[in-house]
Amino acid sequence: MTTNISVLVSGRGSNFQSILDAAAEGLIKDVNFACVISDKKEAKALERARDNNIEAVFVDPKSFSSRAEFDREVIRILKEHDTDLVLLAGYMRIITEELVDAYAGKIMNIHPALLPAFKGLHAQKQALDYGVKVAGCTVHFVEADLDAGPIIIQRTVPVLPGDTEDSLADRILVEEHKAYPEAVRLFAEGKLEIRGRNVIIKEWWKKIAGRKSGKKTADSW
Numbered sequence: 001m002t003t004n005i006s007v008l009v010s011g012r013g014s015n016f017q018s019i020l021d022a023a024a025e026g027l028i029k030d031v032n033f034a035c036v037i038s039d040k041k042e043a044k045a046l047e048r049a050r051d052n053n054i055e056a057v058f059v060d061p062k063s064f065s066s067r068a069e070f071d072r073e074v075i076r077i078l079k080e081h082d083t084d085l086v087l088l089a090g091y092m093r094i095i096t097e098e099l100v101d102a103y104a105g106k107i108m109n110i111h112p113a114l115l116p117a118f119k120g121l122h123a124q125k126q127a128l129d130y131g132v133k134v135a136g137c138t139v140h141f142v143e144a145d146l147d148a149g150p151i152i153i154q155r156t157v158p159v160l161p162g163d164t165e166d167s168l169a170d171r172i173l174v175e176e177h178k179a180y181p182e183a184v185r186l187f188a189e190g191k192l193e194i195r196g197r198n199v200i201i202k203e204w205w206k207k208i209a210g211r212k213s214g215k216k217t218a219d220s221w
C-alpha cells in the first residue's frame with residue numbers, strides 16, 4: 001500500500017530533500033509525496049517541492065486569528081491530500097493538540113539534539129554551552145509538547161574541540177539526513193509500533209533478537 005506523505009516546513013528543507021532522494025534511489029518504497037506546506041512564503045523547501053512536481057502550499061499565519069485556526073487549515077489541506085504520514089521537517093511552529101490528535105501516531109519530527117536534552121531553538125548551541133561531549137539528532141513521533149514524543153531513531157556525533165554552533169550543526173545535519181529517511185522507510189514498511197513511550201522497530205527485533213534466540217520468526221509479531 002502506498003503511504004501518502006505530507007511535509008510541513010519553514011525553511012531550507014534539506015531534510016525533506018534527503019527523504020526525496022532516498023525515495024528516488026528506491027531506498028524508500030511505496031511512498032507518494034502528497035504536498036508540502038510552509039508557514040513561510042520564501043521557504044526554499046517550497047521551491048524544492050515545485051522542482052519535484054509536488055504541490056507546494058504557503059499558509060499565511062497572518063490570515064488566521066489564532067494558532068488553532070491556522071492548524072485547522074493545515075488539517076484541512078492534509079485531509080484533502082489523503083495524508084497517511086505527516087513529516088515536520090524544519091517546521092518552526094508548535095502544533096496544536098487538535099493537529100496531533102488528527103494524526104495520532106502519524107506525525108514525525110526531527111530535532112538536532114539527543115532528546116529529551118536541548119529542546120527548542122538553537123539546540124546545537126545549547127549542547128555546546130552545556131559542554132556535552134556527544135551530540136546528535138532525534139527522529140520521534142510527535143506529542144503536543146515541544147520536541148516531545150516516543151523516540152524512533154537517534155544518531156550521535158562527537159563534539160570536537162573548537163566546535164562552533166555552525167560546525168556542530170553541520171556534523172549533526174549529516175546524521176539527520178540518514179536518520180529521517182530511515183525512519184520514513186520503517187514507517188512505510190509498517191515496521192514501527194508505538195508501545196507507551198517506546199517505539200518498537202520490528203526489523204531490528206527480528207534481525208537481532210530473532211537471530212540470538214534462533215526461534216523468533218516474522219510470524220512472532
Ligand code: GAR
Pocket residue numbers: 011012013014015016089090091110111112120121123147173176
Ligand atoms: C534541522 O536541523 C532540524 O533538525 C531543525 O531545523 C533544521 C531544519 O533544516 N529542526 C528543529 O530544530 C525542530 N525543533 P532543514 O530545513 O534543512 O531540514
